[in-house]
Amino acid sequence: MSSVDLIGVTKVFGHVPALEDVSLQIASGEMLALLGPSGCGKTTLLRLVAGLELPTAGRIRIGGDDVTAVPTRERPIGMVFQSYALFPNLTVRQNIAFPLEVRRRPAAEVKARVDELLDLVRLASQADRYPNQISGGQAQRCALARALAPSPAVLLLDEPLSALDALVRTRLRDEIRRIQQVVKTTAIYVTHDQSEAMAIADRVAVMSHGRIEQVSRPPELYESPATRFSAMFVGGRNALELPVVDGRVALDGVFTVPSPAGASERVVAFFRPEDVEIAPNGVGRPAVVEVKIFLGAVTRLHLLTEVAGRQARFYADLPSRQAMAYEPGAKVTVRIDPANVRIFSLDDDGAPAPGAGGAHA
Amino acid sequence: MAATTVSSVGQTREAARPGRAEQGAVRAGQAVLFTALFVYFTLPMLTVFLYSIATRWTANVLPDGYTLDWWIATFADRAVIGAFGTTLLLATITAVLDIVVVVPAAYWSRVRNPRIRPIIELSAAIPFALPYIVIGFGLLQFSGIVAPPLQGTFPLLVIGHAAIAFPFLYWAVDGAMAAAGIERLSEAAEACGASPIQILRRIVLPNIRPGVVTGALLAFATSFGEFALVQIVARGVYTVPIWSAEAIRSYTGEPGNFNRLAVVTMVNFIVLFVLSAAVVYFNRGQTVRLLPGARSIERGERR
Numbered sequence: 001m002s003s004v005d006l007i008g009v010t011k012v013f014g015h016v017p018a019l020e021d022v023s024l025q026i027a028s029g030e031m032l033a034l035l036g037p038s039g040c041g042k043t044t045l046l047r048l049v050a051g052l053e054l055p056t057a058g059r060i061r062i063g064g065d066d067v068t069a070v071p072t073r074e075r076p077i078g079m080v081f082q083s084y085a086l087f088p089n090l091t092v093r094q095n096i097a098f099p100l101e102v103r104r105r106p107a108a109e110v111k112a113r114v115d116e117l118l119d120l121v122r123l124a125s126q127a128d129r130y131p132n133q134i135s136g137g138q139a140q141r142c143a144l145a146r147a148l149a150p151s152p153a154v155l156l157l158d159e160p161l162s163a164l165d166a167l168v169r170t171r172l173r174d175e176i177r178r179i180q181q182v183v184k185t186t187a188i189y190v191t192h193d194q195s196e197a198m199a200i201a202d203r204v205a206v207m208s209h210g211r212i213e214q215v216s217r218p219p220e221l222y223e224s225p226a227t228r229f230s231a232m233f234v235g236g237r238n239a240l241e242l243p244v245v246d247g248r249v250a251l252d253g254v255f256t257v258p259s260p261a262g263a264s265e266r267v268v269a270f271f272r273p274e275d276v277e278i279a280p281n282g283v284g285r286p287a288v289v290e291v292k293i294f295l296g297a298v299t300r301l302h303l304l305t306e307v308a309g310r311q312a313r314f315y316a317d318l319p320s321r322q323a324m325a326y327e328p329g330a331k332v333t334v335r336i337d338p339a340n341v342r343i344f345s346l347d348d349d350g351a352p353a354p355g356a357g358g359a360h361a
Numbered sequence: 362m363a364a365t366t367v368s369s370v371g372q373t374r375e376a377a378r379p380g381r382a383e384q385g386a387v388r389a390g391q392a393v394l395f396t397a398l399f400v401y402f403t404l405p406m407l408t409v410f411l412y413s414i415a416t417r418w419t420a421n422v423l424p425d426g427y428t429l430d431w432w433i434a435t436f437a438d439r440a441v442i443g444a445f446g447t448t449l450l451l452a453t454i455t456a457v458l459d460i461v462v463v464v465p466a467a468y469w470s471r472v473r474n475p476r477i478r479p480i481i482e483l484s485a486a487i488p489f490a491l492p493y494i495v496i497g498f499g500l501l502q503f504s505g506i507v508a509p510p511l512q513g514t515f516p517l518l519v520i521g522h523a524a525i526a527f528p529f530l531y532w533a534v535d536g537a538m539a540a541a542g543i544e545r546l547s548e549a550a551e552a553c554g555a556s557p558i559q560i561l562r563r564i565v566l567p568n569i570r571p572g573v574v575t576g577a578l579l580a581f582a583t584s585f586g587e588f589a590l591v592q593i594v595a596r597g598v599y600t601v602p603i604w605s606a607e608a609i610r611s612y613t614g615e616p617g618n619f620n621r622l623a624v625v626t627m628v629n630f631i632v633l634f635v636l637s638a639a640v641v642y643f644n645r646g647q648t649v650r651l652l653p654g655a656r657s658i659e660r661g662e663r664r
Contacts, residue, residue: 050552052551072548072551072552073551073552073553073555073556074554077552078552078553079548079549079552081545083542083545085542085545085546087546087549087550087564088541088546088568089564089567098550098553098555098563099553099554099555102550102553102554102555102559103554146553147552149553150554
């Protein structure tokens with residue numbers, strides 16, 4: 001167990017900046033998710049902690065020790081790769097034993113530790129198989145056991161579930177979380193999947209263009225995204241571009257909220273589909289159901305309304321039993337609690353808008 | 362995953378397969394082509410073999426008579442045996458030296474410093490671009506300046522052969538490394554705490570072995586049959602190609618001269634053929650892995 005500190009880390013590839021002045025503290029025993037679209041620098045950040053890349057500027061500490069110049073093999077880390085990267089010439093057991101053997105641990109100790117890990121990741125029955133003889137989920141559990149074998153201070157996971165199919169993915173996600181909590185290791189988890197990040201992590205760092213946009217606990221991130229980018233990236237969200245009139249932003253009859261100070265003339269209003277309140281005939285604005293999509297527990301309705309001669313489209317999620325009343329073409333009324341609407345300035349790159357919550361968390 | 366990929370490929374092929382009559386025609390065509398190829402490859406060796414056991418071979422399709430005298434005489438000739446020993450030793454040392462130099466270099470160029478790749482690839486093209494005679498004289502000149510005592514010696518010849526044979530090994534090894542995804546495995550091993558030597562010995566080598574074996578065979582064969590460099594760089598070294606050249610040059614018209622050459626040629630062929638067969642057997646089922654990207658296709662991954 002060790003904390004990880006990144007202090008002003010910058011990484012430039014050739015002339016392309018991949019990370020710009022990133023500072024981040026990860027507490028001992030914490031699981032932090034690095035969340036962002038591809039190319040946002042999350043994997044680079046992970047590789048810097050692993051020592052597979054060297055920072056252009058800045059320092060990296062693990063457990064208080066400066067490891068910036070320490071080669072990968074001497075860092076107290078374990079790493080899990082998206083592509084599993086199991087050694088094809090070694091069996092599951094030999095793969096897990098490898099980090100212990102290169103450290104020249106006594107054979108008896110290696111065997112005991114490997115048996116313990118095989119049980120932990122539930123692979124004891126596959127121990128003598130080769131990587132090409134096991135499933136993707138099993139391969140990734142083997143990779144996890146291999147990473148944990150030397151009891152690393154930090155566990156680094158680089159999109160470990162991306163190569164797996166959906167069912168295995170959620171199961172293994174919960175399994176990784178369980179194991180991380182059993183062994184109590186600090187962990188950094190890179191993913192582009194926001195639901196995965198929120199399900200697995202103690203805190204989520206949202207990244208964009210080589211910067212950290214926001215670091216929050218998952219419920220806070222979901223409830224109150226700090227930037228337009230976070231709002232857009234996290235959770236299924238409606239985004240409507242609206243004008244500011246008399247210091248207010250309104251979708252007439254649906255919601256009216258005061259515009260944040262310093263916002264530009266046009267803003268983007270974000271609201272989540274589950275916050276859209278629908279009634280067959282009640283208070284609010286009339287709208288038409290265009291499309292109905294059954295998603296299991298919830299059903300998504302695509303809604304169309306007309307505001308001042310312009311069409312506005314957004315969608316609403318409601319419990320499937322409730323949605324039975326609405327078929328495509330149905331006329332409904334719509335309203336949204338203004339407390340659930342977040343306004344961000346309209347600028348191109350999704351950088352934080354002034355007055356729209358804290359800039360950097 | 363591999364199974365699904367393969368079977369789906371099979372299905373598409375089957376769907377595109379023509380009707381029964383056409384199928385028969387295709388089969389017959391394949392048989393004819395295969396037979397022609399087989400004859401093309403074996404006929405020269407067959408004639409050489411017949412010549413090596415012929416008493417005389419005059420105007421007929423087949424030799425006038427058969428004898429094992431030439432084989433016995435050849436193996437009784439100490440010069441021939443010596444030449445074989447020297448050639449085997451030379452080719453073996455060349456192949457081993459190339460492995461020792463090329464595998465770490467290829468690994469380094471892939472994993473640590475891709476910038477040296479163009480240099481390696483350029484030097485790997487030189488033996489194809491320049492005639493061996495030119496390389497031989499160059500080596501002679503260069504050794505004359507740098508290390509005159511080496512001139513005419515076996516070690517200098519080994520260096521020369523290693524230089525002209527290494528591209529074959531390099532391409533095979535590099536392809537095997539691409540197929541095995543050595544960069545990934547190497548990073549994983551590093552994160553496991555392995556040192557570069559541990560990575561090379563326990564992870565890299567076992568996963569590129571088919572490439573190393575194939576490449577080493579090609580390097581071996583290159584050295585085994587090489588004539589120009591031996592002639593120019595190391596006049597004192599007596600190899601099988603040198604013996605063969607002398608046998609042709611010193612032809613006196615008496616019987617047996619060319620028959621013994623045929624014997625030596627046959628032995629050459631058998632040595633290389635047995636080695637090739639051993640390599641194919643050793644690499645069975647893994648040849649496809651030598652192709653870049655084959656690994657990911659095998660696993661049904663996207664690249």
